[in-house]
Amino acid sequence: MDKKNLLMAGGLTGVIIILLSIGIFIFPNSTNATTENSLTFDNSTPEATAISIARLNEGKNGFDEFSEDMVANASLTPDGKYWIIKMREAGYDGWVVEVDVKTLASKKSGGKDPINTWRSFDELKAIYIAEIQSTKSNGGVGRPTKVIIDGNEIWKVPVYYYHE
Numbered sequence: 001m002d003k004k005n006l007l008m009a010g011g012l013t014g015v016i017i018i019l020l021s022i023g024i025f026i027f028p029n030s031t032n033a034t035t036e037n038s039l040t041f042d043n044s045t046p047e048a049t050a051i052s053i054a055r056l057n058e059g060k061n062g063f064d065e066f067s068e069d070m071v072a073n074a075s076l077t078p079d080g081k082y083w084i085i086k087m088r089e090a091g092y093d094g095w096v097v098e099v100d101v102k103t104l105a106s107k108k109s110g111g112k113d114p115i116n117t118w119r120s121f122d123e124l125k126a127i128y129i130a131e132i133q134s135t136k137s138n139g140g141v142g143r144p145t146k147v148i149i150d151g152n153e154i155w156k157v158p159v160y161y162y163h164e
Contacts, residue, residue: 001040002104003053005042006055017146020114023140031036039057041056041063046101047074047076048087049059049082049104050074050101051071051074051085052104052157053084053097053099053104053106053121053124054074054083054085054087054097054106054108055067055070055071055123056124057097057106057111057112057119057124058111058112059112059124059128059131059141060088060128060131060135061112067089070087070088070089071085071087071088072086072087072088072094073085073086074086076101079145080101081097081100081101081102082099082100083093083099083100083101084096084098085097085098085099085131086092087108087110087111089153093107094110094151095110095111095115096108096109096110097109100118103120103121104117104120105118105119105120105121106119106121106124107112107119114143118159122155123144123155126144126155126157127141127144128155129146129148129157130157130159133160139160139161140158140159140161141156141157141158141160142158142159142160144156144157144158145160
C-alpha cells in the first residue's frame with residue numbers, strides 16, 4: 001500500500017472509531033428498567049427483558065427515537081407467571097403486552113397487528129431483523145414461518161416492496 005492509501009485508510013479508521021465512541025453516548029443502555037429511556041434491548045433484569053420484549057412486539061418502531069415513552073409500566077402477575085406491560089403510543093389507545101416469564105413468548109392486546117396472538121421471542125427477533133434489513137425496500141414484512149435449510153430450522157420472513 002502506498003503512503004497516500006495508507007493515510008486514507010488510517011484516517012477512515014479514526015473516523016469510524018470516533019463515530020463508534022460517540023454512539024456509546026447517543027444510545028445509552030439504561031440499567032433502570034422503570035425509566036424506559038433506552039433505545040436498545042435491555043436484558044439486565046427480568047423486568048427490563050420483559051419491557052424490551054414488549055417493545056419488540058412493535059418491531060423496529062418499538063426502538064426508534066419516538067418510542068422512548070412507549071411503556072407506561074410493568075408488573076408481575078401475583079402467580080409470577082406473566083409480566084404485564086402497559087403500553088402507549090401516539091394514535092393508539094393504551095394496550096397491554098403479556099410476556100410469559102419462562103418461555104418469553106408474548107401477546108399484545110393492541111398496537112400494530114397481529115394482536116391477541118402468542119408469538120415466540122425468536123419470531124419477534126426474526127421480524128425485527130427483517131424490518132431493519134428491509135428499511136430501503138419501501139415496503140414491509142409479512143408473517144414469518146419456520147423452514148428447514150441444510151438441516152437447520154430457521155425463520156423465513158417475507159419482505160414486500162411497494163413501487164410508488
